Structure formats: C-alpha cells, structure tokens
Amino acid sequence: MSLPTLPGPDSAVVHVHGDGATQGPFSRRALFERARSGAARPDDSFWFEGMDGWAKLAGHAELFADLDGSAATESPDDRAERTFGKLVQASWSYYNAHKFASHVDEVLLGAIITSVLDTGYALIDLTSDGTHHYVRFQNLGDNARILVRLTHLTGDLTKAKVQGHRASVVIGYGERMDDFARIFQALKAEVKSGYIQSPEPGTITVDGDMGTGYVYVSVDLYLCVDDYVPPSYLVKYDVLKDHLGSTVHALRKYLRGRFSVGRPSVGGGGKSK
C-alpha cells in the first residue's frame, strides 16, 4: 500500500494498533521514538487520515524517512546489529583518545626532527623503544650538534587528563674541540655532572667525548606537549621552533663562555637552508 501525503512530523494524527489495543494518536516523531525504544514494534499497524486502511509499520520505512526510518521497520536481527555497530563506533572514540595519549610524544619527536632539519642540520642518530627517544643532529656545515632525549611521562589517558600531556626532555648542544685541554676540562666537568642525581629544570650539565672530540652541554626541561601538539595533529611549528631555538641559543652561549670558544669556524651555530 502506498501512503498518501505524510502528515507533518509533529502533528499528532497517527493511530497505532498492537496487542489488541489502539493507541494514539501520535505524531510521526513520537511514533519514531516509541519504535526506537521498543514501545512500538515492526508488526504493529498504523493509520492516519487519507490511508485506505491499516498497514504494518514494518513495510513503511518512508513514514520515518525524514527522521530516521530504519528503527521502526528493521527486523530484530537488524536492530541487534545496529546496536552492536553503535557500541563499536563508541568504542572507537574511546580507543582513539587512548591512542592519542600514548603516541603524542612521538608526534612531538617527529616535529622536533622536522624543526631541527629545517635549520640546516641532519639527523645522525635515532633510538627509540616507543617511550624513551633519543635523537642527535649534526650541522653538516659547521659540525655543531644538537641532541634531544625525550621521555613520555603521561602515556595513559588518565594521567594525561589530570596533568596534561607531559614529557621530560633533555636538550643538548655540542661543538667539536680540537685541543686536548678543553676536552679534558669538559671531562672533569662531566664527572661533577655525574653527581647530580636528579637535575632540576634549567640545570646545565657537561659531557665530553674523547673519541670524537665533542663537548656537549645539556639542560633538563619538562615540556607540556599540548603546547605543540593539539588533538587535531596540526603541530604548532612556530612555537616549537621558537622554544628549541631559544634553548639552543642559551646552551651555545654557555658552552662558548665556559670553554672560551671563539673560533669563527664554529661561530655560526645552525644555518638556515
């Protein structure tokens, strides 16, 4: 049976017959809600002014087409599958929030790699186990090095919701020293740095590598990852580059002041591509 022109969705003109009783009139919207809640069933009959006779809800999805016609006419199997589908969809939303909390540090690491490469450095070392990350860069022009050690502190959603996404980050800057006295001076400083069990933010430690002749200075920081990586994944590169650049500037100044470096060959720090 084809239906005449449907009444408006909120006009209470639809009569329903089921379980030996007639109920209503209901509006189409109210009937749709009853069908969704199970109060009206697919084998109930309905009638409104203009119809030739009673018709089963199950055969007339068009009655709810402008609302959401699926509920009233679907079979119990379809309804169960639709409910299952909704549960799965809701689970994806929950799962994605967890995933974001667990890999936001890696988004930051990738952004750090991009930002440092943009200033003329090349990535020369990458070690990661998923939580602890270490990257080292070298400027192929003046051989200056930048290192970043990043540890994710809030890898689960609960911690991230309470504290925000946090990471412990050590940023280091190094230059190659050709004379033994400076490297030895750095190695002595390194021994002292070794006594610092848990550096406070801003503490600068010194490290020397006799094999390659590099002297590094490093600083411990705690970063709020949300400042750089929003849930949209559109990284705020301008903020990240500003913070990295400022830190490297401070470290370079400290290194050169501490070890009396003033050679033009390493004086430029990073250069832009």
Add this chain to the structure above:
Amino acid sequence: MIGLFASFANKAEIRESKDEMLVGEIVRAMSRKHWPAIGFRADADRQWVQFKAVGDATLAHVYVTLDRKTGGSMLQDAILGSKATLKIAGEIKNQLTDPDDLLAMYKTDLANMFKLPALGGIKLNHELNSVFATTAFMIEINKYVGTAEPDVDGLTALLFGTVDKLREKLAPYKKS
C-alpha cells in the same frame, strides 16, 4: 693529532648515520603533508616509523621501514655503496561493525596469512578492521642524502609516488 683522530671518528659516524639521515628527511617530507609521525622503533640498522595520514580520505596510516644492508664501513661504502631496503605500507581502516563483513574479512585473513611480499610488488593483507598494502624495494641511500647535493625532491617523489600506488590498490576495499 687529537683533531685528526676526531675528524676520522666524525667521518665514520656520519657514514654510519646515512640511514638515520634518510629517515629524518622522510619524517620531514611527511610533515610537509601534515602527516605526523606517531610511532618510532629504531635501533642501529633498522628504523620503523608510523605516520598518521591526516585528512586522507582513503589511508589511515603509512608505515616506513628502512633496513640498511651495506655501507656501514668505509670499504663497503666505497665498493657497494649504501644499500637499504625501503618498505612502505599503507593502511586503511574500515571500523567494521557488520558481522557479515567481519566474517568475510576473517576468510580473507586466512587466505593472506602465508603470502610474502615480493620485492617491488604490492602485497595486500586483511586484518579485520585494517587492510594493508605493502611494497618494498632496494635503494641507494647516497642518492638521496649524505652528499653535497642531497636529492630531497627525488626522495619526496619516490615516497609519495609509492604512497599513491598503495592508495590506488587499497581504494576498492575502503568502506564509506
């Protein structure tokens, strides 16, 4: 003298780091497309990076694995070059909810379980919610990084050309 030794040591480090240089450039190329890295697993000779294909209508993730084969030493680099296997995989996610679809995917999972990807070819693999397309090929790292004129544009073209082919293979399996 110490400067000379340090210089040798530095050159050796740079030679050993060419695979990391390449991975760095891949991460940067992906970020230009606003595809952030969301997973890193890296040790001395093998780097694996997972990217989120933000805004892509078909792909959910792209995986890049670089497995260095030669070029770690000066002799190898001079004779054989710096060869590496570059494996790129694309993944679509269907977030399946229909039991009939789940059943169909389960059957294709079994069928694909023992297939191995051929070098240069594209292998499809269903894993319930996900379908993967994977390809692998041998590359010369020196062609792209570590030289006076690194071919970053060539690397970008190789990367996204491959991703386009993987997307094309996967598109028929993407459910709206």
